[in-house]
Structures are given as structure tokens and as C-alpha cells.
Amino acid sequence: MQRIIARLNQEAEAAFTKAGLDTSFAKVVVSNRPDLCEFQCNGAMAAAKTYHKAPIAIAQQVLPFFEESPVFSEVQAVMPGFINLKLSGEFLAQYMNDMQADEYFGVERAKEPKTIMIDYGGPNVAKPLHVGHLRSAVIGESIKRMGRYMGHTMIGDVHLGDWGLQMGLIITELKERQPDLVYFDDSFEGEYPEEAPFTISELEEIYPKASAKSKEDPEYKEKAMEATHLLQQGKRGYQALWNHIMTVSVNDLKKNYQKLDVEFDLWKKESDAQPYIPGMVEYMKKEGYAHEDQGALVVDVKEETDTKEIPPCMILKSDGASLYNTTDLATIMDRMKCYHPDEIIYVVDKRQSLYFTQVFRCARKTKLVDEDTVLTFLGFGTMNGKDGKPFKTRQGGVMRLETLLNDITEEMYKKIVDNRSIKEADAHKTAQMVALAAIKYGDLSNQASKDYIFDTERFTSFEGDTGPYILYTIVRIKSILSRYVENGGDTKAGKILAPAGESEKAMMLALADFNATVENAFAEKAPHKICSYIYDLANAFNHFYHETKILSEEDAERRQSYIRMLELTRDVLETSIHLLGFSAPDKM
RNA sequence: GCAUCUGUAGCUCAGAGGUCAGAGCAGCGGUUUCCGGUACCGCAGAUCGGGGGUUCGAAUCCUUCCAGAUGCUCCA
Numbered sequence: 056m057q058r059i060i061a062r063l064n065q066e067a068e069a070a071f072t073k074a075g076l077d078t079s080f081a082k083v084v085v086s087n088r089p090d091l092c093e094f095q096c097n098g099a100m101a102a103a104k105t106y107h108k109a110p111i112a113i114a115q116q117v118l119p120f121f122e123e124s125p126v127f128s129e130v131q132a133v134m135p136g137f138i139n140l141k142l143s144g145e146f147l148a149q150y151m152n153d154m155q156a157d158e159y160f161g162v163e164r165a166k167e168p169k170t171i172m173i174d175y176g177g178p179n180v181a182k183p184l185h186v187g188h189l190r191s192a193v194i195g196e197s198i199k200r201m202g203r204y205m206g207h208t209m210i211g212d213v214h215l216g217d218w219g220l221q222m223g224l225i226i227t228e229l230k231e232r233q234p235d236l237v238y239f240d241d242s243f244e245g246e247y248p249e250e251a252p253f254t255i256s257e258l259e260e261i262y263p264k265a266s267a268k269s270k271e272d273p274e275y276k277e278k279a280m281e282a283t284h285l286l287q288q289g290k291r292g293y294q295a296l297w298n299h300i301m302t303v304s305v306n307d308l309k310k311n312y313q314k315l316d317v318e319f320d321l322w323k324k325e326s327d328a329q330p331y332i333p334g335m336v337e338y339m340k341k342e343g344y345a346h347e348d349q350g351a352l353v354v355d356v357k358e359e360t361d362t363k364e365i366p367p368c369m370i371l372k373s374d375g376a377s378l379y380n381t382t383d384l385a386t387i388m389d390r391m392k393c394y395h396p397d398e399i400i401y402v403v404d405k406r407q408s409l410y411f412t413q414v415f416r417c418a419r420k421t422k423l424v425d426e427d428t429v430l431t432f433l434g435f436g437t438m439n440g441k442d443g444k445p446f447k448t449r450q451g452g453v454m455r456l457e458t459l460l461n462d463i464t465e466e467m468y469k470k471i472v473d474n475r476s477i478k479e480a481d482a483h484k485t486a487q488m489v490a491l492a493a494i495k496y497g498d499l500s501n502q503a504s505k506d507y508i509f510d511t512e513r514f515t516s517f518e519g520d521t522g523p524y525i526l527y528t529i530v531r532i533k534s535i536l537s538r539y540v541e542n543g544g545d546t547k548a549g550k551i552l553a554p555a556g557e558s559e560k561a562m563m564l565a566l567a568d569f570n571a572t573v574e575n576a577f578a579e580k581a582p583h584k585i586c587s588y589i590y591d592l593a594n595a596f597n598h599f600y601h602e603t604k605i606l607s608e609e610d611a612e613r614r615q616s617y618i619r620m621l622e623l624t625r626d627v628l629e630t631s632i633h634l635l636g637f638s639a640p641d642k643m
Numbered sequence: 644g645c646a647u648c649u650g651u652a653g654c655u656c657a658g659a660g661g662u663c664a665g666a667g668c669a670g671c672g673g674u675u676u677c678c679g680g681u682a683c684c685g686c687a688g689a690u691c692g693g694g695g696g697u698u699c700g701a702a703u704c705c706u707u708c709c710a711g712a713u714g715c716u717c718c719a
Binding site: 084086087088090091092095097100101103104110133134135136137139177179216219348349350351353361362363364365366367368369371372373374376378379382405406407408409410413436437470471500501502504505506507508510512513516517518519520521523524527528530531534535538539583587590591594597598600601602603604605606607642643 | 645
């Protein structure tokens with residue numbers, strides 16, 4: 056469906072044409088003075104110079120042609136040359152009815168759907184998720200859902216960190232503790248056990264211990280590096296252990312992401328990219344892209360327009376080992392080969408900006424991607440505590456994501472039980488939903504690229520610009536609708552009528568903005584725009600609700616119109632929060 | 644040192660050339676013959692970091708200074 060603003064632009068263009076003026080000046084925008092008008096056209100001021108006329112004279116010149124249009128109920132030319140516009144109620148009501156009939160509530164889906172891979176999550180094997188993983192998961196999930204809603208093929212890849220020293224460390228520590236395990240018996244030729252010799256909590260305890268030891272004890276580190284090397288060479292026993300580590304760890308990660316309502320299409324790992332490396336290195340050498348520099352193999356990626364020195368992209372370390380760059384480039388090869396995406400989006404910490412600049416340039420220069428393959432770096436800021444410093448536990452340690460989620464769920468549970476009589480089991484489930492809304496909305500309502508302060512008290516509040524407030528509004532609408540149905544009402548009867556009052560019209564205008572909001576939010580990869588949209592819509596509804604008797608409205612047609620409006624509002628709100636990655640209960 | 648980003652009300656954030664700079668929280672004052680008051684309405688609170696410039700018009704563009712965050716080949 057055409058955006059309402061696009062329709063208004065058409066009207067404006069027609070008016071300017073009729074007035075003998077260039078249509079390039081005919082631009083309508085949402086008013087920033089809602090007390091004066093709903094939309095405004097500022098073209099007269101821009102045109103003043105071209106036509107050597109006073110802006111107000113130009114405004115008055117086109118005004119009659121705006122008046123002709125059926126979509127406006129009120130048009131005015133005011134000093135210095137603004138054209139103030141109000142929409143006709145009938146036009147708006149028609150737009151509402153069309154919107155309701157549309158499966159996507161007016162959103163224009165992509166005419167040429169793209170295949171877009173989105174790399175987010177980025178957890179490491181054998182390490183628990185901590186708060187640092189939150190933003191990537193939450194932002195990435197939202198963008199993935201927005202892209203899907205727009206009709207694109209979105210492929211979410213968790214891009215698991217399973218390569219490197221960490222694995223060697225775990226194997227080494229395991230060997231110290233349980234040297235008798237068959238995995239360490241080189242003469243063993245039988246089948247290894249199916250059961251892992253450790254649980255996830257043991258694994259999570261082993262890794263930090265091993266990591267600490269390796270920092271203090273060079274000999275231990277040597278052993279871990281050796282183990283890593285043997286693993287990468289394919290040593291049977293280590294491979295079997297690696298499989299166990301993967302299985303135990305991935306199962307746990309999946310459980311945790313599920314609690315966050317985050318779902319990946321692919322569980323690809325850094326190790327999956329390793330087979331591409333030898334060929335890739337060979338190719339880069341042969342084509343002359345890569346050269347040796349201080350013993351390392353690098354690709355120059357600096358460009359003339361750079362305002363600063365961009366260091367070359369390193370492909371192999373001087374000891375011949377691969378590194379993060381190598382793996383990421385190989386991953387790009389893998390992705391191009393398997394999915395041939397039009398775009399790859401990386402949702403990662405913004406501090407990796409320079410690094411990704413290097414990788415992207417290298418991939419482009421060495422033609423690992425097509426010329427028109429878009430590589431997007433979506434860097435997000437740090438999640439800070441109330442003191443403005445990176446979020447920590449009270450003890451100053453890294454907080455687990457699970458702990459954060461549990462704490463906030465507990466908090467929500469108390470609030471829910473305090474205020475409403477609700478069944479124990481329901482309260483628990485509801486608390487989880489509200490907690491997720493609190494966390495995700497709190498995160499997403501900030502611009503992704505900026506650092507933000509995670510304020511538990513503020514995010515979990517039912518008042519103000521918060522997730523719980525949005526859910527409360529949805530629940531309230533649902534409650535009214537179900538009461539209507541209980542009393543024998545038919546929610547599908549009738550249609551939306553022209554608004555009778557100001558607050559009703561304001562709500563319609565808010566609803567009508569849904570398509571433009573979603574389209575823009577996805578184009579700019581800015582979930583916070585959806586947040587501010589639903590906050591406005593929720594406010595518009597609550598305002599309307601407070602001055603309108605809905606169920607006791609005596610005029611049957613008007614009552615049906617109200618009900619249909621509520622349905623549309625509920626649907627738009629629920630669709631929006633789905634795009635953000637959470638959902639609303641029926642009661643709370 | 645160089646580079647990037649950020650600086651808007653007491654606090655947390657929107658706004659990215661257009662009419663008095665918007666919210667929320669905190670503060671103060673209201674609204675209940677109640678469809679969910681975890682709501683709604685109002686008041687108060689801002690030389691948009693400072694200076695200079697471009698423009699009919701600048702929080703928004705340019706420039707400079709100040710402050711903070713971050714990053715600058717063999718970690719990821």
C-alpha cells in the first residue's frame with residue numbers, strides 16, 4: 056500500500072503543476088506543529104528564489120489547488136510561506152479500512168527480495184553467554200525479523216567461536232584432571248563413548264581455570280598450544296573430545312537463546328571455514344594480492360581517500376598460523392559459495408569497526424565477493440551500568456546473561472503478583488514475557504550505535520517509555536475486545552468510520568504511519584524507530600481510551616468502528632513488538 | 644600523536660535544515676457514576692558543550708576550540 060505521505064506528495068505535485076510551478080518544490084512532510092496542522096508543505100519558501108516572488112505569494116498561488124483535493128479537509132497558507140494541511144476524515148477512514156484488509160497493514164514488501172545473511176550472536180563455545188552478548192543477539196534478531204517482514208530472505212548465522220586456543224586449553228585441563236580418560240590413550244582404537252565426560256557447568260568451570268593457569272604458567276600454555284595444534288591436525292581422541300565439547304555447549308547455548316526468543320537459521324562455526332583457508336591463501340598469493348611483510352602475509356587495503364593510515368589486512372601470522380581475519384575471510388567464501396547473499400550484515404561491537412573495514416576491503420579487493428555484494432558493519436555501543444561504566448555485577452565481575460534475565464524476571468514476578476490476583480503458573484510465564492519486553496525494549500529503544508545505560512529500575516517500570524508499558528497497553532486492548540466478544544459482539548462487523556473526535560483522529564494518523572515506519576526502520580537498520588513509533592501509538596490509544604466510552608457507545612455503527620480500530624491497533628502493536636523480538640500475554 | 648564517534652532539561656534519551664526544541668523519569672498539582680488508575684491531564688524545568696561561518700531559515704550543514712568514549716598490523 057502506498058504510504059500516506061506519498062499520496063499527499065502526489066496531491067501536492069498535482070497542485071504545484073496546476074499552479075504552474077515546478078513539482079520539485081512540492082514536498083509534504085509530517086507537521087512538527089501538531090497544534091496547527093497534521094502535515095505541512097514548505098515548498099513555497101524554497102521556490103521563492105527561483106520565481107523571484109514572496110514565499111507567501113507562492114503559497115497562496117497553489118493553495119486553491121490544494122483545496123480542490125479530496126484528501127484534505129483544511130488547508131492554510133501562513134507566514135512566512137508555510138502551507139498547513141489537515142486530512143479529511145473520510146480519506147483517513149478509508150486508509151484505515153484498507154490497512155486492516157492488508158495482510159501487512161500497508162507495508163510495501165520488497166519487489167525484488169534479497170538474500171541477506173546476518174551474522175549476530177557470536178558466542179564462544181564452552182563459555183557462558185554474558186551481558187556483552189545481549190546487544191548483538193537482540194539487535195540482530197530484530198533486524199532479521201524486520202527484513203523477513205519486508206519480504207527478504209534473511210539467514211541468521213550465530214557464527215560460533217569454536218576455533219583457537221580455548222579448545223586446547225580445555226583439553227589440557229581435562230587431561231590434567233582425568234589423565235585416564237580413553238581420549239588421551241593414543242593406543243586406543245575403539246569407539247569413544249557417546250556420553251561426554253563433563254557437564255556444561257563443569258565445562259564452564261574448566262575453561263576460566265585453564266585460561267588463568269596458562270597466563271601464569273608458560274609451560275602449561277605450551278601444552279595447550281600443542282593440544283590446539285594436535286586437534287587441528289585431526290588427532291582422533293581430541294577430535295572426539297571436541298565433538299563432546301561442541302554438543303554440550305551448543306545445546307546449552309540454544310537453550311539460552313531460546314529464553315531470549317532469539318533463533319538462528321545456521322549454527323555455523325569458525326572451524327567450518329578452515330577448509331577454505333589453504334586454497335584462499337594460495338589464491339591470494341598467486342593473484343598477487345598478498346605479499347610478505349615482516350614475515351607475515353598481508354594484503355594492502357589502504358585507499359587514497361583515507362584520512363588516516365589503514366594498516367594492511369593480515370592473512371597469516373609470521374609463524375604461518377591463521378588468525379581472526381583469515382577465518383572471517385574464509386567464512387565469506389563459505390557464505391558466497393553456499394548462499395550467494397546479496398548482503399551480509401555483521402552485528403558486532405562498534406570497537407571492531409576498523410577491523411571490519413580491513414576485512415571488507417580485502418574481500419572486495421581479492422574478489423571474494425561480487426562487486427554488488429553489500430557488506431554491512433552494524434556496530435553497536437557498550438551496555439553500561441548506572442555509573443556509566445561497562446555493566447558489571449556488584450562484585451565487579453562479568454554478569455551472565457542468564458543471571459540478568461533471572462533477576463529481571465524475578466523483579467517482574469513480584470510486581471505482577473503484587474498488583475493482581477493471578478494464578479501462580481500464569482504469573483511465572485507472564486513474568487518471563489514482561490521481563491523480556493523490559494530488556495529488549497530497553498536495549499532497542501536506544502540507537503544501536505550509541506553506548507547506553509542499562510537501568511534495571513527504569514526498564515522494568517510500567518510507567519513511561521518502557522516495554523512493560525507497551526505490553527500493558529496491548530493487554531488492555533485485548534481485555535476490552537474479549538469483553539466485547541463475551542457480550543455477544545462481533546469484532547468483524549461494520550467498518551471504520553471517519554473519526555468523530557481529535558484523539559480518535561490522532562490515533563488513526565499514528566496507525567497510518569506504520570508502513571513508513573517499518574520501511575524506514577529496516578532501510579536504516581534502526582529498531583529504535585519502531586520503539587518510538589509504538590510508544591507514540593500506545594500513547595495515542597491511551598489518550599483516546601480515556602475520553603471515549605467504547606463498549607457503552609450507543610450508536611451501533613460507531614461502536615463497531617471503535618472495535619475495529621482497537622483490533623487494528625492491537626494488531627499493529629503486536630506486529631511491531633514481534634519485529635522487536637518479544638510478545639504480549641493476554642493478561643498481566 | 645593520528646582517526647572515528649558522542650556532547651540536547653537535574654537524570655535517561657528522541658529530533659539530522661523549516662512555524663514556540665520533544666518525550667520519559669524525578670518534582671509539583673489535578674482526574675474514579677471506573678470498557679484494566681501499572682492509566683490519563685496539567686504545571687515547572689533547555690543561552691541544543693563554547694566561538695565563528697553558510698542560509699530567507701541551523702540542535703541539524705561547514706570550521707575551530709573544549710570535554711568524554713573508543714580504535715590504531717602477528718588478540719578476538
